């Protein structure tokens with residue numbers, strides 16, 4: 164039997180083709196099969212009893228024990244291998260995968276928040292997350308306390324002290340860089356705040372991670388992803404994940420068992436295939452984004468470009484960027500001259516770039532946040548977050564950089 168590779172000795176991209184999988188258990192097949200099965204056969208009744216004890220959290224898993232396979236709502240080989248591989252990217256003890264990013268996010272929030280609690284969260288957050296916190300959690304008597312991504316930690320501490328429910332905070336939820344403005348939140352400062360308050364800290368790392376930002380390294384407890392985006396990377400699946408310590412991820416996984424929102428074996432297999440090229444794809448996407456940002460900055464029809472690679476010394480976000488991000492990533496937003504009409508003319512004139520929401524895929528996408536993803540945020544809040552009618556968001560894909568620049572150029576001419 165082959166010896167498992169030591170994940171500490173290799174870069175994640177070197178492990179994605181083999182880590183966590185033993186071909187000899189699957190007829191020597193070099194790739195894991197898709198285990199399309201609902202249930203698994205126990206060797207003995209005693210074995211079945213032990214598997215349930217561990218799966219239901221009645222008894223902790225021993226150090227050398229692997230979770231036995233029971234039933235595909237609890238686990239499945241495709242999900243187990245995928246979870247081992249996802250954990251490698253964030254150097255996490257464990258990961259758990261879900262059938263969507265929002266399933267991962269909502270399960271984490273439901274596990275760590277109870278009626279009467281409050282949740283501190285940054286704004287803007289993903290629209291679905293905002294709705295879940297402000298409608299679903301509120302209906303369970305959980306109070307949202309919101310701060311803007313461009314506020315300082317001192318301002319946030321004052322906000323908590325002044326808030327009538329401030330002492331009830333049980334979880335801090337962050338999304339950085341903020342979508343679509345790329346405002347950065349200082350993860351170390353908020354991880355320290357969470358420790359002082361004795362609460363769980365969670366970061367939605369969909370925008371930069373896990374290639375370019377690893378919140379666990381900065382003291383954050385749990386990192387969540389919409390794996391639909393860079394991790395999946397081909398606009399052909401919906402999935403989510405959570406990574407962190409064994410203790411916390413186990414709690415989330417137990418709730419997943421009872422909500423039944425785990426990923427399917429097929430989705431798991433698709434994601435494993437995507438992870439093999441994650442580094443190669445996203446290196447190129449980031450390099451191309453840099454070229455597109457340079458082009459946009461000089462263009463007379465572009466007023467302002469929001470791209471992490473343009474941060475300059477003296478900007479309060481610059482030091483945060485240097486400390487916690489290893490690349491500016493591949494998301495660019497920019498203000499086009501005049502407003503919605505001009506932005507729509509630009510979007511309608513694009514030929515190579517597709518007009519669609521979502522991000523992180525092989526094809527480049529463009530959208531208009533104010534009227535699309537962020538349409539139900541009140542106008543005054545949108546203004547405070549810097550989301551105006553002029554703002555256009557680009558997710559840079561793997562196309563040729565010259566072809567993309569030509570497409571932006573001809574579409575800007577139509578403005």
Ligand SMILES: *Cc1c(COP(=O)(O)O)cnc(C)c1O
Nearest residue numbers: 263264265289367369389391402
């Ligand atoms: C897309 C997205 C989500 C939601 O993920 P789904 O996979 O669509 O459920 C959450 N957070 C961010 C930042 C996203 O971009």
